[in-house]
Amino acid sequence: MFEINTWIQKGITILIILIVGWIVSRFVKSLILRLIGKSPDQGAVTFLASAASLLIKIMVIVMILEQLGVNSNVIVGAFSACTLGISLALRSNMADVAGGMQIIFTRPFLVGDFVKVLDHEGTIQRIEIMYTVMETVGHTEVIIPNSKLVENTITNYSKDGKVFIHIPMTLSAGVDTEKVQATFYQVMREDPDVIQNEEMDVRIDSLESGFRLGIYCAVHSDRYPKAEADLKKRLQEARIKAEINLPSQTVIVHGQVN
Known part of the structure; x- marks a missing residue:
């Protein structure tokens, strides 16, 4: 008892x-x-x-x-x-713990930084013992093992507060290149997200199927990637308004070429 x-x-x-x-x-x-x-x-x-x-x-x-x-x-x-x-x-799990410690001590990024790693871009939300939580542009939560973070290249867009972007655009071979450059330069100069004291450029990247244009500039990292999406929209609106044509497409219907 x-x-x-x-x-x-x-x-x-x-x-x-x-x-x-x-x-x-x-x-x-x-x-x-x-x-x-x-x-x-x-x-x-x-x-x-x-x-x-x-x-x-x-x-x-x-x-x-x-x-x-x-x-x-x-x-x-x-x-x-x-x-x-x-x-x-659990060697991989221990590697995640070691990776977490390495992230804390080397500080390649901090909570709140906008980074790109593997196929993911987003804002760092939390750094846990075994994993790091990122929120993507589409507001999706992505959990990345810390070992993957330290093993792969990390692009930290928040380090210097700016992101250099490249927007490609394929245009018709017959357009006036000077008119195109002037139009797109004007769009970038009037864009509130484009950093004006950084280099910006509108140049021909290739001459295939018309020609491929490249628009280059820098935007503030805390606004990227929305700033990039807004700039693309403004460029398209300016292209349509200036009657800058895209390459014509050949369409085959019932064996006939139109």
Whole structure:
């Protein structure tokens, strides 16, 4: 009877440890985010909060094992063995953790930066222990493993506050090139998002199927890519208004050429 009561007490204690540990881990994480939420390096804040929460959960597991009568030396040995086994089994996950630490220390980007990595472009929202959360232009949340971030080229458009863009446009071979250049230069000079003291250019990139024009300029990074989309719209409107033609297309209907 005494042994049953002892196990009931241990069960209640373990349950309390689990509940309290879960509450404390969440509280500590939210507290860290709240206390240093105004830090300029939000990535380090979210990384630290996640690491603190994980550490508390590990401590809870150790306390539960002690309640079950497991010797502390055995716990340390078992924990070391498990850590080694988990590390070997989850090498990619450990690489993500290492990648997260590398991102925090080298700071290739910060929370709020607009970056391009792999096939994704968007704003960095959070940097967690194993992954980084990005919000794309289409307001889609993309979760990228940290190891992928450190292994691939990252283009950070927010570093110097500007993005150099290239807008291609194929026009008819018979158009007046001077008129085209004057029209598109005027559009860029009047565009509020184009940085006026940076180089801008309208030049011929190739002479195939008419000729391919290239419009080059710089826009403010905090407005990209909407600034690029708006500029494209203004260029098209100016092209139509100036009667600058696109290449004519040959259409085959019922075996006849029109």
